[in-house]
Amino acid sequence: MSLAETKSAVTQQLMESLQKQAPKIAFIPDAEIVSAIRQLEEKGIPNNKHEDYKYCNIEACIRREFKSVEQSFQSLGIEDIAAYKIDEAINLVVLNGAYSAELSEKVIAKGISIKSLNDISGKEKDLIASQAKSFSDSLIALNTVFCNNGLFFKVEKNNAIPMPVHIIYINNTDKPSLSNSRSFIHIETGSELTLIESFVNAGTGKVFSNYVSEKLLDENAKLTCYTFQNEGAASYSVHTNSVKVNRYANYSNTTLTLSGELVRNNHNVELAASNCEAHLNGLFLTKGTQLVDNHTLIDHQMPNCESNELYKGIASGKSSGTFNGKIFVRKDAQKTNAYQSSKNILLSDDATINTKPQLEIYADDVKCSHGTSTGKIDTDALFYLKARGIGEESARKLLLQAFAEEVIEKIEVESLKERILQLFEKTL
Amino acid sequence: MITIKNLHASVDGKEILRGINLEVKAGEVHAIMGPNGSGKSTLSSVLAGREDYEVTEGEVTFNGKNLLELSTEDRAREGLFLAFQYPIEIPGVSNINFLRTALNEIRHYHGQEEIPAKDFLALVKEKQKLVELDVKLTNRSVNEGFSGGEKKRNEIFQMAMLNPKLAILDETDSGLDIDALRIVAQGVNTLKSKENATILITHYQRLLDYIVPDYVHILYKGRIVKSGGKELALELEAKGYDEIKKEFEIAE
Incomplete structure (x- = not known):
């Protein structure tokens, strides 16, 4: 076939x-x-x-x-x-x-x-x-x-x-x-x-x-x-x-x-x-055999617009997470400001993170930047917490919560924020 | 309090500690001095349980327990405190949340209830004063954006909050101006009692003007090559490490 x-x-x-x-x-x-x-x-x-x-x-x-x-x-x-x-x-x-x-x-x-x-x-x-x-x-x-x-x-x-x-x-x-x-x-x-x-x-x-x-x-x-x-x-x-x-x-x-x-x-x-803006943030937590794939596309068509992206992922088990961020800056979109950041933590050797910034810029007077990082949990920070009597599991939780905080703090609806925090802690 | 016998440790197969012997009793202040690369920081890391170091020989008894068998967190819960030479910045974890978690985990280990929020805050307020730590800093993320001096004061603040039996101060004086040094030293002196002990690890004699040791040990090439009273530090200051190096190169 x-x-x-x-x-x-x-x-x-x-x-x-x-x-x-x-x-x-x-x-x-x-x-x-x-x-x-x-x-x-x-x-x-x-x-x-x-x-x-x-x-x-x-x-x-x-x-x-x-x-x-x-x-x-x-x-x-x-x-x-x-x-x-x-x-x-x-x-x-x-x-x-x-x-x-x-x-x-x-x-x-x-x-x-x-x-x-x-x-x-x-x-x-x-x-x-x-x-x-x-x-x-x-x-x-x-x-x-x-x-x-x-x-x-x-x-x-x-x-x-x-x-x-x-x-x-x-x-x-x-x-x-x-x-x-x-x-x-x-x-x-x-x-x-x-x-x-x-x-x-x-x-x-x-x-x-x-x-x-x-x-x-x-x-x-x-x-x-x-x-x-x-x-x-x-x-x-x-x-x-x-x-x-x-x-x-x-x-x-x-x-x-x-x-x-x-x-x-x-x-x-x-x-x-012209003069409009978009802010895209994301946080994903994958376990087991889960797959979470985030694709964003921001199409800057006109001048003086701004876009910001911050995506964070934590992957464990055999799960995988993806962030693919496309930004188009069209010919007319002068004075564009576009920022993109993707940060990820891998908690196991079998977990996968794919992250790909994709910038296509056709205007000449723009500010665009992107950054990405994927790594394991910070062992120096982990040691510091443990050296103060905090157990391995709580120390990890504290660090992962801290990692997620940058996205979670963007939630302005209090009860939603609380629900997310609770679920987040339970899922970790 | 702590007895170190013939302690050998290596990192990446390279032997750094080559048979350390040391005994520290309750109520005592010991200073360990030595030139760069003598193994001072390795000793403090090994005692705190850093995994990068491999203990190849020897034993350490802390309050009757085999220290080397305990996890890093259990060592801390047993009352060992390491003031870091380079305190780690942890963005997103507030100082307060960090300390409350630490304090409660230590209490839990000893079968005690969690500290009531009100008592905890009162304790924070009291100990903060001791090291003149800005209230704003305690609410910020751990060490994030702190100046060198603030980081060191934060270490002593944590020490005051956790009230350890044995405090190991790893180059706490490095990078401190004279005012910060005075504040840090005053904090350490206030916390000193008959029940606890302090090990000062330092390169310079300067700190010992403020915190007066009962014993001074000179560490060189992974061994304690000379021990004495507080006058040994002055002698070292006068002669410099080169004398020591010469003396012990020959002896070797």
């Missing part, structure tokens, strides 16, 4: 099993769906031959873990959600890929509009798939063809939302299933929002979750995002976050990955106008 045939076989089989239950999608333009189908037929689900998926073979994962896709999704009650909620936030629920108004809290804040994607207006429809393009990635294409009734969330012009909004993406299945969640977050001119997106898995069955979220920041908008991934050992997920940032707008994302057998993050940020 040739390579091309193997590739299409996995994709073909997957598409067939999904098609049986797939609802008709009315909120994505037909042309985009056609393009998505073409992408899947031509390129298939990516494997390690694909440069961007070199360390994250999605095709092999699906072939191995999802021989049969049963789409055996189960509903959940309010009480099942309680533990995942964040008290100080407005909690919204996307269950098995679909927005659930019943499980979500009523929103009383002025200026927020929440709809399921099935209910959006013609004007809003034009936005969908404007950033996450199927031709750029087969997983976006897969989501485009099979996504369910997702969430459309908007903050209307000139509203600073005083409390965080928390979207809980939760899957509940008892047999191997594949979910395709979709959301669109629109922050209109002059508005501000803190958004927490939690990803959890309540069921006993394996889930492959293929999330696509598009985020649009209009002029002078501010969106502070936290991506909190704790889906457990039975989950395999790809998170595509396609963001467009306009003039004077400020986007930040802190991605915290604590569990999940396979987690692939694609953060694509377009700095589409």
Whole structure:
């Protein structure tokens, strides 16, 4: 069997099993769906031959873990959600890929509009798939063809939302299933929002979750995002976050990955106008045979924009972690400031870290820098702590917490920070 | 307190300590002096349990226990304290959190309850004064961005907090100006009692003007070649290490 045939076989089989239950999608333009189908037929689900998926073979994962896709999704009650909620936030629920108004809290804040994607207006429809393009990635294409009734969330012009909004993406299945969640977050001119997106898995069955979220920041908008991934050992997920940032707008994302057998993050940020900024931070902790692969792409298109990236990883057991940070500085993007840093700690001889900065600069008046380091735990520091009576295990914990602190301190939602710290300590 | 018998140690196959004998009793202050490369820092590292060094021969008894069999942390919990020549910076770990963890692990080892937060803070406040350590520094990350003098004072502050039985001060005077030296020495002198002991490891006699030793030992090429009272340090200062070198090259 040739390579091309193997590739299409996995994709073909997957598409067939999904098609049986797939609802008709009315909120994505037909042309985009056609393009998505073409992408899947031509390129298939990516494997390690694909440069961007070199360390994250999605095709092999699906072939191995999802021989049969049963789409055996189960509903959940309010009480099942309680533990995942964040008290100080407005909690919204996307269950098995679909927005659930019943499980979500009523929103009383002025200026927020929440709809399921099935209910959006013609004007809003034009936005969908404007950033996450199927031709750029087969997983976006897969989501485009099979996504369910997702969430459309908007903050209307000139509203600073005083409390965080928390979207809980939760899957509940008892047999191997594949979910395709979709959301669109629109922050209109002059508005501000803190958004927490939690990803959890309540069921006993394996889930492959293929999330696509598009985020649009209009002029002078501010969106502070936290991506909190704790889906457990039975989950395999790809998170595509396609963001467009306009003039004077400020986007930040802190991605915290604590569990999940396979987690692939694609953060694509377009700095589409002058004087805007993006801050991407990440912390991942991998154990056992886990694989966490962070890909970021910051596209500086216009002048006077700034981007900052700080990713940290701790890998133990036979796990592996990746940080691949692409920065484009286009010809017009003069006076760009772009910084990138990736630091990692390997706790075992069998763990792997792949880190790759990728800067493509076409403008001549820019400041760009990147740095990366991967090493073992600092033995001098360890000795110093032990020489004060602190045991090996506590000393290691202290040092790893200190290492993670630089990312964790960026969390401005107190209860989320506490939850992360607790989970972090437990997972170490 | 501590008895060192015929201690040999090497690093990367190279023998650095070649038969050290030393006994330190409670209430005593011993100074170990010697030229660069004589093995002073190796001795302190070996006693504290640094893994880079291999003990090839000899024994060390600390409070009746075989010190060399204890882990680094257990040595500290038994009451051995090493003030580092080069204190390590640990970004992200606050001094306070570090000390509370250390103190509680030591207490736990001795079957004691954790120290109540209020008592701990009172203790911090009291001991801080002893070495005139800025309150801001105790809340910062361990040694991060500290000046040389602040780092050394922080070592003595930690010593005051942990209240060890035996303190080994490894070149604590190096890099200190006269004021910092006076503060550090005053701290050490205040902490001195009949129940504890101090080993000062130093290259210069200067420190011994401030902390007066009961015994002075001269370390050369991995052995203690001469021992005496505090006057030995003055003699050494007057003659310089070259005399010692000559004397013992010949003897060898």
